[in-house]
Amino acid sequence: MIKLLKNRQIALSLIILGGLIFMAIFAGFLAPYDYTEKDLQNRLQPPSSNHLFGTDNLGRDILTMVMYGAQASLLVGFAVVSISLAIGVTLGVLAGYYGGWLDEIIMRLTDSFLAFPSMFLALAITAFLGQGMENMMLALIAVEWTVFARVARGSTLDVKTKGYVRASRWIGASNAYVMIKHVLPNIISPVLIMASLGIGNVILAAAGLSFLGLGVQPSTPEWGAMLNAGRTYFTTAPWLMLFPGLFIMITVLAFNYFGDGLRDALDQKMKNIELEGRF
Amino acid sequence: MSDVLLKVSDVSVIIPTEQGTVHAVDNATFSINKHEVFSLIGESGSGKSILGQAIMRLLPLNAMFSGKVELGGMEISALSEKEMQKVRGKIVSSIAQNPYLAMNPGIRVGTQVAEPMQAHLGMSKEDAKSRTCQALKYFDIIPPEVREREYPFQYSGGMLQRAMVAMGTAANPELIIADEPTKGVDVLKKRNIAAIFQKVASKGCAFLLITHDVGFARAMSDRIAVNYCGQIIEIAEKEPFFKEPLHPYSQALLDAVPERGMHPIPGPSPSMIEMPEGCRFHPRCPNKADRCLKNPPVVEINGRCVRCWMYA
Amino acid sequence: MLNEYFIRRVLYLVPVLIFISFMSFSLIYIAPGDPAEIMMTSPSGGYDEAAVEAFRIAHGLDQPFYIQYLNWIKNAAVGDFGYSYMSEQSVFETVLNAFENTLKLSVLALAIALIIAIPLGVVSALKHNTIVDDACRFGALLGVSIPNFWQAYLMIIFFSVIVHWLPASGFGHGTDISYMILPAAVLGTGSAAVMMRMIRSSMLDVMGKEYIQTARGKGLSEKIIIIRHALKNALVPVITVIGLSIGFLLNGSVVVETIFGWSGIGNLVVDSILSHDYMMVQGSVLFVAVIFLLINFFVDLVYVWANPEIRYDKTS
Numbered sequence: 001m002i003k004l005l006k007n008r009q010i011a012l013s014l015i016i017l018g019g020l021i022f023m024a025i026f027a028g029f030l031a032p033y034d035y036t037e038k039d040l041q042n043r044l045q046p047p048s049s050n051h052l053f054g055t056d057n058l059g060r061d062i063l064t065m066v067m068y069g070a071q072a073s074l075l076v077g078f079a080v081v082s083i084s085l086a087i088g089v090t091l092g093v094l095a096g097y098y099g100g101w102l103d104e105i106i107m108r109l110t111d112s113f114l115a116f117p118s119m120f121l122a123l124a125i126t127a128f129l130g131q132g133m134e135n136m137m138l139a140l141i142a143v144e145w146t147v148f149a150r151v152a153r154g155s156t157l158d159v160k161t162k163g164y165v166r167a168s169r170w171i172g173a174s175n176a177y178v179m180i181k182h183v184l185p186n187i188i189s190p191v192l193i194m195a196s197l198g199i200g201n202v203i204l205a206a207a208g209l210s211f212l213g214l215g216v217q218p219s220t221p222e223w224g225a226m227l228n229a230g231r232t233y234f235t236t237a238p239w240l241m242l243f244p245g246l247f248i249m250i251t252v253l254a255f256n257y258f259g260d261g262l263r264d265a266l267d268q269k270m271k272n273i274e275l276e277g278r279f
Numbered sequence: 280m281s282d283v284l285l286k287v288s289d290v291s292v293i294i295p296t297e298q299g300t301v302h303a304v305d306n307a308t309f310s311i312n313k314h315e316v317f318s319l320i321g322e323s324g325s326g327k328s329i330l331g332q333a334i335m336r337l338l339p340l341n342a343m344f345s346g347k348v349e350l351g352g353m354e355i356s357a358l359s360e361k362e363m364q365k366v367r368g369k370i371v372s373s374i375a376q377n378p379y380l381a382m383n384p385g386i387r388v389g390t391q392v393a394e395p396m397q398a399h400l401g402m403s404k405e406d407a408k409s410r411t412c413q414a415l416k417y418f419d420i421i422p423p424e425v426r427e428r429e430y431p432f433q434y435s436g437g438m439l440q441r442a443m444v445a446m447g448t449a450a451n452p453e454l455i456i457a458d459e460p461t462k463g464v465d466v467l468k469k470r471n472i473a474a475i476f477q478k479v480a481s482k483g484c485a486f487l488l489i490t491h492d493v494g495f496a497r498a499m500s501d502r503i504a505v506n507y508c509g510q511i512i513e514i515a516e517k518e519p520f521f522k523e524p525l526h527p528y529s530q531a532l533l534d535a536v537p538e539r540g541m542h543p544i545p546g547p548s549p550s551m552i553e554m555p556e557g558c559r560f561h562p563r564c565p566n567k568a569d570r571c572l573k574n575p576p577v578v579e580i581n582g583r584c585v586r587c588w589m590y591a
Numbered sequence: 592m593l594n595e596y597f598i599r600r601v602l603y604l605v606p607v608l609i610f611i612s613f614m615s616f617s618l619i620y621i622a623p624g625d626p627a628e629i630m631m632t633s634p635s636g637g638y639d640e641a642a643v644e645a646f647r648i649a650h651g652l653d654q655p656f657y658i659q660y661l662n663w664i665k666n667a668a669v670g671d672f673g674y675s676y677m678s679e680q681s682v683f684e685t686v687l688n689a690f691e692n693t694l695k696l697s698v699l700a701l702a703i704a705l706i707i708a709i710p711l712g713v714v715s716a717l718k719h720n721t722i723v724d725d726a727c728r729f730g731a732l733l734g735v736s737i738p739n740f741w742q743a744y745l746m747i748i749f750f751s752v753i754v755h756w757l758p759a760s761g762f763g764h765g766t767d768i769s770y771m772i773l774p775a776a777v778l779g780t781g782s783a784a785v786m787m788r789m790i791r792s793s794m795l796d797v798m799g800k801e802y803i804q805t806a807r808g809k810g811l812s813e814k815i816i817i818i819r820h821a822l823k824n825a826l827v828p829v830i831t832v833i834g835l836s837i838g839f840l841l842n843g844s845v846v847v848e849t850i851f852g853w854s855g856i857g858n859l860v861v862d863s864i865l866s867h868d869y870m871m872v873q874g875s876v877l878f879v880a881v882i883f884l885l886i887n888f889f890v891d892l893v894y895v896w897a898n899p900e901i902r903y904d905k906t907s
Contacts, residue, residue, distance in 0.1 A: 108603075112610035115884040116876065119842035120860060124876045127864040128618050204738055208846050211740050212861055227740060234744050235752055245741030253736035260732065337807055367810035375805060383802040385824045395809050446809070 009261030016254040024070035031064040035221050044237045054239040056229065065221040066243050072222040073251065076133065076206045077199040080140045085195055087141070088148025093187070095149070096156025097179055106153075110146045118143045122205060126214045136215045140202055151194050155187035162186075189266045196259030200252040207248050223248045281352075284485050285311040285334070285371075285454055290346030290356075292326075292333050299552035303329040305509045307346070308577075311454065311487060311502075316480055318488040318496035320532075321506030322548060327489045330506075331456045334487070335373055336363050351453065369399035372452040376459045378439035382431040388442050389415075389427030395450040414445040418475065437471055444475050448484065455479065456487045461495050473498055493536055497521060505529050508549050508559040515583035525585045527564045558588065596895065604888060611884065615877040616660050619869055682874035686856065690878065693848065693855030696775050697840045699768075703779030704786055704836065705829075711783075712790025713825070717817070719795060727787065734784025739843050743777045743850045760852040774851040778843045782836045789832045794825040834890030841883065 005011055023030060032052075039059035047054045053062035095106035113121070125139035159165060165182050173181075207224030209215035216222045218229075223244040230240030292304040303326040311317045321327050332338050334348055336355070348356040355366055372395070375381035382391060392414060393407035402410065412423035418441040420426050420434075431439055447455055457476070461469045469492075476499060480486060490496055496503060503520045505513040505528065513526040524530045531544045546563035549555055555562050561571035570588050578590040715727040750773060751759040757773050797803065798821055806816045844857030852858070856875055863871035 108606045108610065111603075111607045112614065115607055115611050115887075116614075116880045117838050117841040117883055119845045119857075120876055120879050123845065123860055123864060124615075124618055124872060127872050128869070200736065204736075207738055208740060211738075211846065212849060214861075214864060224738075224740075227738075227744075231744075234748065238748060241741065241744055245738060245744075248738045248741065249733075249736055252738075253733065256732055256736050335808060337804065364810045364812060367808055369810060373805075373808045375801065375808075377801070380801040381805045383806070383820050383824070385827075386820065394806075394811060394815075398809065398811055398815075 007261055007265050009257060010265065013254045013258035013261060016250065017258065020070055020251055020254065021074060023067055024074050027064075027067040027071060031061075031067045033061040033064045035060060035064045035068045037061070037064075044233065044240075046237070047239055053243045054237070056226075056240050057233065057237075062226075062239065062243055065226060066223070066247055068221040069223040069226060069244060069247070070251070072133070072216060072220060073203045073206065073248070076137055076140070077203045077255075080137050080144055080202045080206075081195050081198045083137075084141050084144035084198070085148050085191065088145040088150075089152040089184075089187070089191060091145075092149040092152025092154075093156045093179055093183055096153040097160060097175065097183065103153075106149065110149050113142065113146045116143075119205065119208070122209060123214065126209060131214060131217065133216045133220070136206060136209055139209075140205055143205075144198055144202060147194055147198060148191060151190050152187055155190050156183050159183050159186045189262075193259050193263045193266070196255050196262060200255035200259070203248065203255070204252055282312045283310045284313045284315070284351060285487070286347075286349040287330075287334065288347040288349070290330070290333055290344070290348060292329050292338060293343045294329075294339065295341060295343075296552075301551045302509050302554065303342075303551060304333060307511050309504055309511060309514055311485055313453065314480075314483050314485055315502065316476075316486040316488065316500045317502050317504065318490060318500040319504045319506055319511075320490055320493055320496050323491055324548070324551070325506050326509040326551065327506045328458050331373065331458050331487065331489050334456060335367060335371065336360075337367075337373075365399070368395040368452070369450045370452055371454040371456065372447040372450070373456045373458065374443055374447040374460065376462050378434075378436065378443045379431060381443060382439065382446075384431050387428055387430055388434065388439075389429075392427075392442060392446045392449055395446065399450040411445075411449070414449060415442070418442070418445050418478075420445070437468060440472065441475055444479065448479055452484065454485045454487065456489065458489045459491070460488070461490060461492045469495060493532065505532065508554060509551060510559060510586065512560070512586040513584065519581070519583060525580070525583065525590065526560075526587050527566055527589075528560045531563075558586075597892065600888065600891065604884065607884065608881070611880045612664055612877065613660065615873055615880065616664075618873055618876070682870055683878075685859065685871065686875050686878045689854060689856040689859040689875070690882070692853065693841070693844050693857060696771055696778065696844065696848070696853060696855055697837070699771055699775035700778035700782060700840055701833065701836065703775055704782035705833075707780065707783040708786035708790055709826070709829070712787045713794050713817075713822070715787070715791045716794035716798065716825075719791075724791075727791070731784040731787045734780055734787075737781075739777055739781055740846045740850060742780070743773070743847060746773055746777060747850075760850065770851075770853070774847045774853055777847050778840055781843055782839050785839060786832050786836060789828060789835075790825070793828045794821065797821050797825040800824075828894075830890060830893050834887060834894075837886050837890075838883065841879065 005014075037060060039055065041059065042051075042055050043057055043059040045051055045055040045059075051061050051063065053066060056062055056065070091106050091110075095103040116124075122136075122139040122143050125142055126135055129135040129138065159182065165178060168178050168182055169175075206215055207222070207227070210222050210224030211228045213228060216225055218225060226244040227241050230237070230244070233240050287307055287309050290304060290307045291302075294301045294303055305326075307330055309317075319327050319330065329338070329342075333344055334355075336358075338344060344356070346356065347354060350366065350370060353366075355363065355371075358366065382388065389408065389411050393402075393404075393411045396402045396407040396410055397404070400407075408427065412427055415421070415423040415426055420438055420441055426434075426438075426442075431442075434442060460472050460476070464472065473495065476486065476488075480499075486499070488496060488499060497517065500517050502514065502516050504511050505526060507528050513520070513524070513529050515525070520529070521533070524533055528544075531542075533539060534542045535544060544563060549559060549562070557572040558564070558567075558575045561567045564571070566589060568588065575586050575588045576591055577584050577586045580590060711727050711730075715724045718724050747759050750757045758770055759773075760770075803816060803820060806820045811820075841857070844855055845861060846857070847853070848855040848858035849861050856879060860872060860875045860879075863869075863875065
């Protein structure tokens with residue numbers, strides 16, 4: 001564990017992530033202005049000492065909005081991935097452990113969801129459910145769970161053949177016991193890696209959906225939505241788009257860097273997990 | 280004109296690893312004459328293969344080499360990589376253990392066999408091809424024209440091994456280094472391998488046979504060297520060696536074969552990272568004495584040599 | 592052997608296809624509101640009660656769910672995805688057209704991606720653990736982390752606004768390549784990032800194999816070893832790599848086409864959603880899913896075919 005922290009890649013990305021999370025949690029404290037504060041006299045101001053990132057078309061301070069935007073993105077990222085993880089890992093472990101027709105059904109189900117390119121599926125679900133953060137999260141969960149199901153199933157299959165699992169069953173341990181005490185702890189590594197990469201992907205997707213106007217409500221400070229709002233002014237006031245986009249990139253980069261570093265450090269068969277850049 | 284083809288002088292190889300520094304080869308000194316079959320026998324993991332790699336200059340990148348290797352009078356251990364490329368495959372060639380791993384699965388066998396001919400004999404593609412077919416035929420890979428165009432996965436194990444030998448002898452090298460040619464191979468196939476090697480040796484090629492298979496070494500060799508824990512501890516002509524092995528380890532090794540009763544050598548094999556002080560075999564030696572805590576000298580007796588205090 | 596495998600894979604497709612169609616069909620039922628009303632809503636937002644009734648009867652919407660599904664499938668299978676009252680066109684034709692355009696963009700993007708990824712991946716592997724390698728790997732990570740809509744605008748600002756080399760957006764009748772370059776570049780660089788890592792991985796793998804050591808033992812020059820022995824084997828996964836990129840390209844097309852105003856299927860889906868043209872959404876999603884499934888299936892087959900060993904010894 002400590003050895004992991006000594007890894008430069010992991011440590012660096014954790015620091016950045018820590019900073020971002022801190023910024024998100026304490027945005028209320030740290031932000032120089034209130035994000036609803038409109039100052040129509042000072043609309044579309046370029047970055048200055050008053051407004052480090054400039055102001056938008058309604059005179060709102062962009063730095064403030066970027067800070068609050070971290071809340072939305074990180075919240076969506078963590079929430080979607082946690083729920084997807086819960087669903088996916090459960091199904092994956094069950095499928096891998098029991099095999100047989102349960103495995104077949106779950107695999108076909110997973111394949112079906114995976115048959116849709118992720119963005120299209122998310123769009124379709126959002127389309128029919130309607131706009132809004134919760135609906136967007138539902139759509140993203142529908143896409144993301146499959147990743148965890150696959151990884152969990154694969155790792156379960158690996159672990160299933162190991163000596164200690166078989167021994168445990170021979171001495172009469174119940175299936176549930178084996179799954180919880182033996183399988184789960186051993187699939188933590190790949191699942192953790194996928195979780196980190198997954199948060200990055202979800203943040204990108206959520207920003208993309210919001211950018212298209214299909215994610216969060218337009219008035220919410222959210223990086224993708226901010227980019228959408230800044231579209232009209234991209235030649236005249238490029239800072240509207242510059243900073244939110246930059247922060248999306250840094251955040252996703254940090255998660256990817258972390259997941260990457262984790263994978264390299266945990267080595268071995270984990271090499272199969274590739275960054276798919278799904279969104 | 281000297282008869283000596285390969286002269287290895289004081290070669291040492293050290294490999295740093297996470298677990299510590301491995302002293303894979305320690306001051307190896309021996310020579311192989313032209314047309315001679317020379318076997319280096321010893322347990323798995325005793326550093327024999329590394330010695331073979333060191334001669335070919337194909338050590339892992341982090342390995343540290345010291346000493347001198349001379350081939351046909353030329354100091355090959357001092358050559359540049361480009362110059363060494365002209366030596367490999369042409370004057371000294373190596374034959375690996377597992378043909379399916381050693382051959383490129385995505386390239387036709389004929390092409391692979393022809394490569395040394397094109398690279399070292401300057402042959403054109405057509406000439407190399409016909410010579411390849413001749414070589415395949417010589418090694419009973421028939422029909423050669425068909426086989427030449429096939430891929431490794433289409434060959435049987437034995438046939439691919441012969442193809443590997445054809446590949447190794449393609450440019451008529453003077454010395455062949457064969458690393459564990461009979462590892463994991465059953466008795467019948469062993470005989471086939473012995474037959475092929477003898478065929479090649481009969482044409483005048485010298486061999487450095489690196490093996491743990493004592494019986495195979497006995498059948499094939501002119502001279503034997505025994506390797507223990509990175510050191511060469513005995514060198515002798517075949518008959519004298521098998522009649523009367525001098526080093527306690529050699530004696531124990533020969534006693535361990537099934538024909539003589541399969542007596543195991545007591546004690547664990549030493550680690551190549553933390554070696555015993557002085558004579559590396561002394562913890563397991565029935566004749567151990569106090570002086571064995573100091574490095575024993577290499578003693579020459581009757582044209583043989585032994586690294587042991589008993590003969591000092 | 593191969594046939595057995597092939598048949599098994601085809602059979603696996605069937606339940607998946609059924610699931611997909613079922614999911615696409617059910618989409619309209621998760622929307623709040625009555626499906627008939629939704630589908631009959633005209634651009635102005637209203638719908639004619641009588642027409643809705645007629646529609647209901649004509650399309651069997653008063654029938655039980657599974658019968659509706661079967662009818663829908665029957666139609667879809669012969670290419671009748673229905674008619675969109677919103678946009679007043681046949682859904683299938685529109686979708687097909689749009690897909691063609693996306694295809695054009697994707698092919699160019701793939702070409703760009705391969706041109707970038709293969710050399711960088713190979714060099715990165717050959718010089719692994721050096722600065723060159725580190726730089727390439729970081730670049731790839733960056734490429735995957737950058738939001739494509741942001742990257743698009745950055746490129747537009749530079750290439751259109753600052754240097755005026757390329758048009759900022761537009762379709763240009765689908766034949767003028769200058770309209771394709773920027774969107775294809777955005778899609779391509781993202782793909783390249785994903786591909787580069789895989790190619791590097793594959794190359795490293797190959798360079799560590801024993802047959803490379805054998806080749807060195809034969810005294811072949813490093814150049815020959817790389818080109819003849821390593822590259823061929825290292826690039827076999829390129830087929831899979833391209834297959835994996837298809838998903839990336841399709842996903843990316845949604846945003847990229849919207850930004851650049853390229854009339855592809857990504858743009859179509861987004862537009863349809865924003866204009867509440869649910870028939871079109873349903874049709875496009877089903878179409879894309881089926882095509883995607885078939886492409887992946889095909890890529891899988893090609894991969895097996897390209898690996899002669901797997902051909903003769905298959906355990907899925």
